[in-house]
Amino acid sequence: MTKEEKSKKVLQAEEKVRQAQANLNRVKSEERKKLRKEQDHHKFMMGGVVVKYFPEAYEFSEQEMNRILACAFKNKDIQNMIRVVVSERKDTDQETEVIDDEDEITEDRDIDVGEE
Numbered sequence: 001m002t003k004e005e006k007s008k009k010v011l012q013a014e015e016k017v018r019q020a021q022a023n024l025n026r027v028k029s030e031e032r033k034k035l036r037k038e039q040d041h042h043k044f045m046m047g048g049v050v051v052k053y054f055p056e057a058y059e060f061s062e063q064e065m066n067r068i069l070a071c072a073f074k075n076k077d078i079q080n081m082i083r084v085v086v087s088e089r090k091d092t093d094q095e096t097e098v099i100d101d102e103d104e105i106t107e108d109r110d111i112d113v114g115e116e
Contacts, residue, residue, distance in 0.1 A: 050057045057065065072078055 060068065073082075
């Protein structure tokens with residue numbers, strides 16, 4: 001190979017590297033946007049829940065809200081409700097796993113291996 005041929009190959013390879021880097025940066029940017037959108041949605045939803053059940057929330061400063069919430073979460077009724085909700089979430093997750101396993105079994109039956 002001559003120097004010109006190597007140069008062409010090197011230039012092509014460098015261009016591929018630049019394109020790959022640009023693609024990587026684009027994908028990372030999209031992932032950050034998606035995460036930020038999910039976080040913003042969650043914040044918006046949580047704010048809506050607070051206002052729905054505690055309309056006076058906006059009248060308090062952050063420190064006052066921290067004190068109120070800290071006190072509320074020490075309440076035994078609240079702690080029990082949190083436990084109930086978490087246990088229900090776990091039950092729902094287990095049911096979803098069972099359904100997924102059944103789908104996989106059905107898919108396995110549909111596969112014709114052809115060798116026996």
